Amino acid sequence: MRVATHASDVDGIVSAALVLMKHPSAKIDYLTLRDLSSALEIEYDLVVDLPKLPLAKVNVDHHISNYEKVTKNNLLSGKDLIDPHAPSAASLLIKYLNLENNAKAKKLVELANIADTGRYSKKTYILDKIIKCHSNEPDILHKIAWILVEKGDDFLDDEWLKNEWRRISKFLDKGRELSERIVKNVLKKKIKYLIVDLIEGFPRLAISDLQWLFINKGGNVIIVVNRMRDNDPVCPSLTKNASDDTARISIRVSRNCDFNGRAFAEKLGGGGHVKAAGARVKASNYFEALGKMISELSIYGFVGYIQVRNKIKFF
Numbered sequence: 095m096r097v098a099t100h101a102s103d104v105d106g107i108v109s110a111a112l113v114l115m116k117h118p119s120a121k122i123d124y125l126t127l128r129d130l131s132s133a134l135e136i137e138y139d140l141v142v143d144l145p146k147l148p149l150a151k152v153n154v155d156h157h158i159s160n161y162e163k164v165t166k167n168n169l170l171s172g173k174d175l176i177d178p179h180a181p182s183a184a185s186l187l188i189k190y191l192n193l194e195n196n197a198k199a200k201k202l203v204e205l206a207n208i209a210d211t212g213r214y215s216k217k218t219y220i221l222d223k224i225i226k227c228h229s230n231e232p233d234i235l236h237k238i239a240w241i242l243v244e245k246g247d248d249f250l251d252d253e254w255l256k257n258e259w260r261r262i263s264k265f266l267d268k269g270r271e272l273s274e275r276i277v278k279n280v281l282k283k284k285i286k287y288l289i290v291d292l293i294e295g296f297p298r299l300a301i302s303d304l305q306w307l308f309i310n311k312g313g314n315v316i317i318v319v320n321r322m323r324d325n326d327p328v329c330p331s332l333t334k335n336a337s338d339d340t341a342r343i344s345i346r347v348s349r350n351c352d353f354n355g356r357a358f359a360e361k362l363g364g365g366g367h368v369k370a371a372g373a374r375v376k377a378s379n380y381f382e383a384l385g386k387m388i389s390e391l392s393i394y395g396f397v398g399y400i401q402v403r404n405k406i407k408f409f
């Protein structure tokens with residue numbers, strides 16, 4: 095049995111764990127959206143939490159963009175399970191695999207549901223950070239999936255995960271200190287629309303925490319641009335493509351703001367959800383993209399722009 099799942103989040107790895115519960119010898123490919131173009135000719139038995147691949151026998155997913163594309167082009171087979179209203183792909187997969195009466199599986203699905211509906215729990219947060227840190231390392235993702243099979247949502251009883259969390263959390267604390275300084279300064283100036291341009295020295299794993307903090311303290315839209323070229327000391331695999339010439343743009347929108355993050359990301363060649371979206375642009379096109387971002391946001395209010403060049407080393 096050959097399976098593809100989403101590499102970089104809780105839903106994808108929980109889905110891998112569900113597959114392993116049922117099919118321990120399944121071969122699982124952990125793919126990011128960028129890997130898809132190289133997987134077009136693989137005959138997967140199952141593709142989870144990813145868009146439907148041409149030779150996939152079954153697709154289990156909950157992304158609205160995938161659903162729209164599949165229905166528009168008549169690609170839906172009777173076996174596919176694509177429901178854009180499902181809180182996670184794992185919540186569909188547990189039905190598909192007939193694991194609904196398995197207590198461990200149910201608790202894992204709850205983690206995926208929390209992660210993919212933007213809610214917060216400490217356990218989901220920890221698991222998400224460890225997965226993101228290793229999102230380019232399939233062997234480690236597979237190891238994490240097996241830990242989930244064995245421990246269920248008590249995964250922090252596992253020594254390896256416990257040590258990983260100890261190692262990573264120090265680094266996230268530094269990110270939080272930096273984020274608090276940024277957010278406090280900006281909100282003092284009554285700026286609710288913010289672009290943060292990361293040039294150097296911001297912990298990559300803490301970018302989403304910066305966004306969350308800004309929104310939670312009353313900001314409306316935060317766009318973080320990651321243009322950092324320095325190596326990441328704690329999650330080195332995140333920066334192994336040192337030649338990478340892209341600026342990664344990540345957009346978060348508060349619940350009470352009607353700015354459409356997805357439509358905006360699509361104008362920059364990206365995509366995602368209304369409240370959380372992203373795009374990648376060539377570094378050489380960055381200033382053009384920045385101009386677009388500022389003019390779009392300024393329709394809504396004053397726009398703040400901050401560059402982060404942090405020379406302080408974390409360790």
Ligand SMILES: [Mn+2]
Pocket residue numbers: 105106143156182183210
């Ligand atoms: Mn998902």
